[in-house]
Amino acid sequence: MSETVVATRTFTEKLEAARDASITLAACNAALKNAALEAIALAVVDNADRIIPANQLDLANGRENGLSVGLQDRLRLDEKRLASLAEAVRLVATLVDPVGESVRGKTLPNGLQLSQVRVPFGVIGVIYEARPNVTIDIAALALKSGNAAVLRGGSAAENTNRVLVDLIQGALASVGLPRDAVQTVDEFGRDGARQLMQARGLVDVLIPRGSADLINTVVNESKVPVIETGAGVVHVFLDESADESWAVDIVQNSKVQRPSVCNALETLLVHEGSAARLLPAVLGELRASGVTIHADERTRAIFADAVPATEDDWSTEYMSLDLSVRVVDGLDQAIEHIRRYSTHHTESIITNDLGNAERFLAEVDSAVVMVNASTRFTDGGEFGFGAEVGISTQKLHARGPMGLSELTSTKWIVRGSGQVRP
Template structure:
């Protein structure tokens, strides 16, 4: 057996235990993990500092360094996220439906864990604790495979969590980390049928596409966010400027950051200079179509490749459109179906946009940055699903279960 197959075998053995463990036991274990993260913050930060040193030496962009960076505040957020998950109602064992058949059979549809979840992710080490906590709360075992950029950070966090789980009475193999960060390990994980029940990629468009295209294990597609904001002809310009600025600059390296700005031609002469100037005050590089550049000349010329690109940086594509229909058509062509927004005071335009845009989250007069499990009241999230099965949008605890039927009879035969 390969090392990954051994990990898979251990995970399946532990899954038998975890799917029957009490809600209180899972709560206690997660509370222990949350405390341990704070207690061992210095160890985690030391490991992260080494990762950052290597990242800088290897020329990693500042936006990607931000994804990698841990601080005491972010460590505190990681701990708080785990604690929040520990308090979330247990999603396992809920009776979803219950009924009797004419032949006397009593049928219950009951929520159960997915089983063993594999997660392939890139340079955000907080994903390690978030995903582990969510999986455990929902009774799942998790095998994590992070990127080489965050290897030391992920290893330090995983060691802390495993020790805390053991101290709380849960098997340490509830959480395992793949130590081989080569492409070979990712490829093997995509083909780990018989061990993994589902595989979830978290990262850039390239990683997600590779997993979706090549995995034999069932995949939940998450992440890539080519998110649009459409400023309608009936928009409040000051509101639009504030929303676009927040959606682009508050954290440009994450998937719910806005990447494209579409402006209705009827308002473009007034709105675009205000919005563009505010964006440039935040060091955003604008790539505009010819109409945008005519109105606001301090832009680079956009190419055809710009419209489908997720920048994950302080860059934004800008386009003037003739109608709300053109905006919707443009989004349909280029969106990753993550998060898209309309800014308007016209309710009928908003309703048309929200009905016509086929994305996991569609906004009216609010920043796309709210596509987040915590912000939407779902607790921490394992990712933003951009597909329609098995879950869509922020995937919290309740999206990490499936169901089975429990049928009780008294001697019936068919």
């Protein structure tokens, strides 16, 4: 099936080839990168007859190995999904190239001209699970930002990813770019992930995408710098002055619109002064949408149709139609609760009190803090980045939704005319 003609290479040989390819990509203008993206989009749509059978094989293996229904759904590619993947690649082609952007600049008193410009990282490693769409997405984002990508996509999607990477490599070659700019290391199995984490000096940054377990493993074991795209134990706090219709709409949207994603609401905190006023409507609407309420005692005194919350519930990212609910004494206790249980992804306060809004924004230490808005807005697309690499919950390098510019580093350029330091 495969058109690959390259003899079997060692892991290090593959990474060195990625490094060489990254040097070509770094010097590549946007027009050529966009031509490669267009070729990838075309290849994805035109080769459904190669992709879908490989995907069917992965799905059959998955069913045999007891892959959950949710993961099976993530794994599945059909013509419609392939078309929307191609559309996403074409969208990346329309984005501004971040490489070469001047971040800061000045002329020093001695005449030296300084400028800090964006440059690609070089080689990006990505470790993910059972999501063939990530293969296309991340290849497109890496390419546009001038980076080579080395992918470990996991055994569950191995056949699909092999075909996708082969198509991407063919598209790269068709415009004269090196095939090695996008590679999979799936043939090394679990050892591929382990070796990627050890490859300091050959891989510039490692991005894990997937379960909390996967991310924790990479964060703890990697010697390569990691960008952590973390879990979301996301909170909304209904303050004493919260508008009822905003409270109902924002909680409903945050929890129910797409419960399986990281920006979905997991814990609702309610000021004791507004609990009786707001909870019946807010929780009633959620129950009507099939949400199971895990509530503390004070909540259940107001809204009986709930199960008792356990200590574990406060730190659980359900990713399902479940919600933890707690009545708090006020803003201080809400902030304290968030400090203790949040994963510092997104938190929103619903309030009409300016002082409380500003305190919440200042004192809650999360990647995204909101006033009177749905937590579902924490998203690269919604933020206008045009694409999303993931949502960083770490503080180093990138925090919150990451777009193309978060896939770049910078370098300082100094232009002189013989200056020496006195």
